[in-house]
Amino acid sequence: MLSEFKKYLSESLELPDQEIQPILSSAIPRKLRRNELLLQAGDVCRHKVFIVSGILRTYSISANGNEHIVQFSSEKEWTLDIESYDLETPATVNIAAVEPTDAILWKKNDFNALLASLPLLKKYSKQLISRKIYENRQRLLTAISATPEEKYDDFIRNNPHLIARLPLHMIAAYLGISLKTLTRIRHAQLYR
Amino acid sequence: MLSEFKKYLSESLELPDQEIQPILSSAIPRKLRRNELLLQAGDVCRHKVFIVSGILRTYSISANGNEHIVQFSSEKEWTLDIESYDLETPATVNIAAVEPTDAILWKKNDFNALLASLPLLKKYSKQLISRKIYENRQRLLTAISATPEEKYDDFIRNNPHLIARLPLHMIAAYLGISLKTLTRIRHAQLYR
DNA sequence: GCAAAGTATGGTCAAATGACCACGTTTTTC
DNA sequence: GAAAAACGTGGTCATTTGACCATACTTTGC
Numbered sequence: 001m002l003s004e005f006k007k008y009l010s011e012s013l014e015l016p017d018q019e020i021q022p023i024l025s026s027a028i029p030r031k032l033r034r035n036e037l038l039l040q041a042g043d044v045c046r047h048k049v050f051i052v053s054g055i056l057r058t059y060s061i062s063a064n065g066n067e068h069i070v071q072f073s074s075e076k077e078w079t080l081d082i083e084s085y086d087l088e089t090p091a092t093v094n095i096a097a098v099e100p101t102d103a104i105l106w107k108k109n110d111f112n113a114l115l116a117s118l119p120l121l122k123k124y125s126k127q128l129i130s131r132k133i134y135e136n137r138q139r140l141l142t143a144i145s146a147t148p149e150e151k152y153d154d155f156i157r158n159n160p161h162l163i164a165r166l167p168l169h170m171i172a173a174y175l176g177i178s179l180k181t182l183t184r185i186r187h188a189q190l191y192r
Numbered sequence: 193m194l195s196e197f198k199k200y201l202s203e204s205l206e207l208p209d210q211e212i213q214p215i216l217s218s219a220i221p222r223k224l225r226r227n228e229l230l231l232q233a234g235d236v237c238r239h240k241v242f243i244v245s246g247i248l249r250t251y252s253i254s255a256n257g258n259e260h261i262v263q264f265s266s267e268k269e270w271t272l273d274i275e276s277y278d279l280e281t282p283a284t285v286n287i288a289a290v291e292p293t294d295a296i297l298w299k300k301n302d303f304n305a306l307l308a309s310l311p312l313l314k315k316y317s318k319q320l321i322s323r324k325i326y327e328n329r330q331r332l333l334t335a336i337s338a339t340p341e342e343k344y345d346d347f348i349r350n351n352p353h354l355i356a357r358l359p360l361h362m363i364a365a366y367l368g369i370s371l372k373t374l375t376r377i378r379h380a381q382l383y384r
Numbered sequence: 385g386c387a388a389a390g391t392a393t394g395g396t397c398a399a400a401t402g403a404c405c406a407c408g409t410t411t412t413t414c
Numbered sequence: 415g416a417a418a419a420a421c422g423t424g425g426t427c428a429t430t431t432g433a434c435c436a437t438a439c440t441t442t443g444c
Contacts, residue, residue, distance in 0.1 A: 034442080060333060068337040070329060083326040134275040136328055137262060141252060143335040144368025145260040148431085167391060176336025178432050183393055226412080340401085359421065370402050375423055 001029050001052050001102045008050075008076055013124050022117070026110035032056075032097035039095040045084035047105040051077050054101025055165060059173065060093045069174040072098070072162060078128060099165060148177040149185045193221050193244050193294045200242075200268055205316050214309065218302035224248075224289035231287040237276035239297040243269050246293025247357060251365065252285045261366040264290070264354055270320060291357060340369040341377050 002024055009015045009023060028047075032038060038056060039045050049056070051073055058071040058079065070093060073079035084091035085108065106114070115122045142154055155175060156163055163171075172182045194216055201207045201215060220239075224230060230248060231237050241248070243265055250263040250271065262285060265271035276283035277300065298306070307314045334346055347367060348355055355363075364374045 140332050
């Protein structure tokens with residue numbers, strides 16, 4: 001599991017070998033089964049998470065028991081409940097594996113030490129956060145302005161690697177539409 | 193206009209006087225009339241903006257001509273199109289005054305210099321950005337999970353200082369519901 | 385490999401929503 | 415202060431959406 005992560009560090013971050021070693025030494029590998037929780041709402045999010053393989057979903061359960069998905073994260077992505085992690089407050093969301101997932105965790109202290117000692121890592125982290133901010137604004141705009149069909153088409157366009165791996169009801173829970181509406185859209189698109 | 197901003201700096205940021213002066217000296221005051229554009233989609237966002245009084249709205253126009261509001265910003269808040277500002281790419285949103293507004297602008301270079309020389313300002317900026325991230329996630333969650341009525345109630349709860357100053361159609365454009373639905377909700381709430 | 389769980393689709397029906405239009409009132413602008 | 419623009423509400427009607435349920439099929443987990 002760590003060797004793939006090493007590859008990511010050297011290729012995507014272009015980190016030299018001697019900077020990779022300290023990152024590995026505080027890494028905590030973690031295997032998750034389908035539907036296993038990585039973070040439970042109410043707990044404090046104490047780790048940064050990198051996904052080696054698999055998919056995680058970040059979701060919350062509304063008063064009437066419905067699940068709403070804030071985010072999917074898959075291979076070579078990082079995830080956490082940022083608010084809970086920063087402020088050390090109870091998480092309001094759950095993070096669970098959609099499919100069997102290999103992840104790597106770092107404790108907050110360890111990761112902060114890495115950020116302080118590895119400028120390249122820090123720079124890269126900032127970039128990732130910025131990109132997330134831009135993406136989230138776009139997602140919000142779509143959520144308030146697009147029709148269900150546009151939302152679905154958008155999702156396919158932005159997440160081609162996920163469509164075949166996610167059950168439809170999760171896509172619906174991510175888009176904020178009902179499963180029924182989603183299957184109707186798919187049905188309609190068959191004959192066009 | 194600048195004196196109110198000075199007060200903000202010393203009270204909210206607790207900046208000592210000698211750190212306030214450099215911020216003021218690169219500040220560009222700007223008065224906006226109702227509906228006047230501060231940033232036009234297509235242009236690059238080249239300024240950080242602080243609002244002394246008034247309200248700005250950040251919005252985009254969809255293909256069919258509808259306006260969708262990404263954000264309202266009012267007194268003592270900062271605003272910009274962060275993606276356009278960071279990457280110096282054409283903005284995809286417009287920023288315009290909802291009511292007559294007094295704002296203060298800084299050029300990116302000037303503001304970056306301030307951030308580099310004033311650690312307190314930098315720290316405060318980071319905090320603001322973090323808070324925005326948390327808020328935006330909550331807003332997204334509401335957008336995909338709440339009923340129109342819940343969205344409206346949420347809006348009132350989170351923006352009590354704005355409700356009386358915004359026309360309903362803008363609130364609708366912010367919530368992603370039609371004006372008709374919004375007036376229906378208000379009507380229903382009268383008799384409860 | 386097999387039982388159990390999960391998944392995709394479709395039917396039906398009630399309710400919610402939006403598009404369009406009209407009208408009386410309020411606010412803005414000069 | 416008067417004309418014009420903007421605003422809030424309501425009516426109607428077609429359409430979309432969701433809730434609930436059933437069924438056939440596929441995937442999962444041991």
